[in-house]
Amino acid sequence: MMMASTGKSGIDTAARWVMLSQNAMSAPAPIISVIVVCRNPGVRLRAALASVWAQEGPAVELVVIDGASTDGSREWLETHRARIAVLRSEPDAGIYDAMNKGVAHATGAWILFLGADDRLADPAALVRLLPVLAMSGAGVVTGEARFDDGRRYPAAPAAGAIRRNFLHHQATFYRRRLFAERGGFDTTLRIMADYDFNLRLLHGGVEFEMAPGLVAECASGGASDAGTWLVYREEMIVRHRHFPAWRCGLWDLGSVVRWVRKQFVRRTRPA
Numbered sequence: 443m444m445m446a447s448t449g450k451s452g453i454d455t456a457a458r459w460v461m462l463s464q465n466a467m468s469a470p471a472p473i474i475s476v477i478v479v480c481r482n483p484g485v486r487l488r489a490a491l492a493s494v495w496a497q498e499g500p501a502v503e504l505v506v507i508d509g510a511s512t513d514g515s516r517e518w519l520e521t522h523r524a525r526i527a528v529l530r531s532e533p534d535a536g537i538y539d540a541m542n543k544g545v546a547h548a549t550g551a552w553i554l555f556l557g558a559d560d561r562l563a564d565p566a567a568l569v570r571l572l573p574v575l576a577m578s579g580a581g582v583v584t585g586e587a588r589f590d591d592g593r594r595y596p597a598a599p600a601a602g603a604i605r606r607n608f609l610h611h612q613a614t615f616y617r618r619r620l621f622a623e624r625g626g627f628d629t630t631l632r633i634m635a636d637y638d639f640n641l642r643l644l645h646g647g648v649e650f651e652m653a654p655g656l657v658a659e660c661a662s663g664g665a666s667d668a669g670t671w672l673v674y675r676e677e678m679i680v681r682h683r684h685f686p687a688w689r690c691g692l693w694d695l696g697s698v699v700r701w702v703r704k705q706f707v708r709r710t711r712p713a
Contacts, residue, residue, distance in 0.1 A: 475550030
């Protein structure tokens with residue numbers, strides 16, 4: 443992996459982006475499709491979409507795939523249809539089916555998946571990455587995600603890919619063409635299809651680039667963070683798909699240990 447540089451950390455205005463893009467060998471500004479999938483997300487969805495609407499500078503395409511919500515979210519989305527490039531509300535077969543639908547409707551060169559209970563870090567979260575995306579030859583560019591319980595996940599090297607999912611999709615930009623070339627998310631997996639997709643790309647020779655900087659603020663307790671046995675079972679299933687069995691044994695044991703530790707922490711945490 444190559445380490446990208448985004449210049450000074452104080453990039454926070456559209457004017458600064460213009461200057462940077464002019465210095466980026468006159469590369470055309472990439473278009474980012476932010477895909478949000480949801481089903482009965484409640485009021486949390488409003489903060490997620492507000493963080494997209496607040497972005498400075500870049501042309502951002504917002505794609506919302508709603509799984510036929512019954513909590514009023516569908517009606518609320520309809521009142522903001524003019525600010526949403528693509529809005530679909532219909533039953534789906536789970537998170538990854540909805541994400542695949544989002545990709546099918548997106549037109550941006552790059553895709554970012556944002557959870558309905560997550561939000562972009564600040565109004566310049568995408569501006570800071572645009573120069574990197576404009577000049578990058580990589581297929582995947584990933585930054586940092588931070589959870590509301592204080593955990594931080596910087597862009598991780600692929601050397602640890604056998605251990606667990608090494609990317610957080612809320613902070614990861616994928617070239618849209620990869621989904622057509624390599625196939626979409628495997629919907630037989632309920633929680634770890636993004637891990638499977640990332641390993642398909644990695645073992646298929648796709649280049650990953652790490653970019654410093656916070657991209658997204660994430661809510662704890664989501665599907666992949668809930669600590670259920672299914673999370674770790676699917677982690678092991680995906681691991682065995684992409685690595686020889688003799689390499690997986692120790693890491694499978696590590697998955698079990700992490701699950702046990704998660705249960706202990708949850709049961710001893712003060713109410």
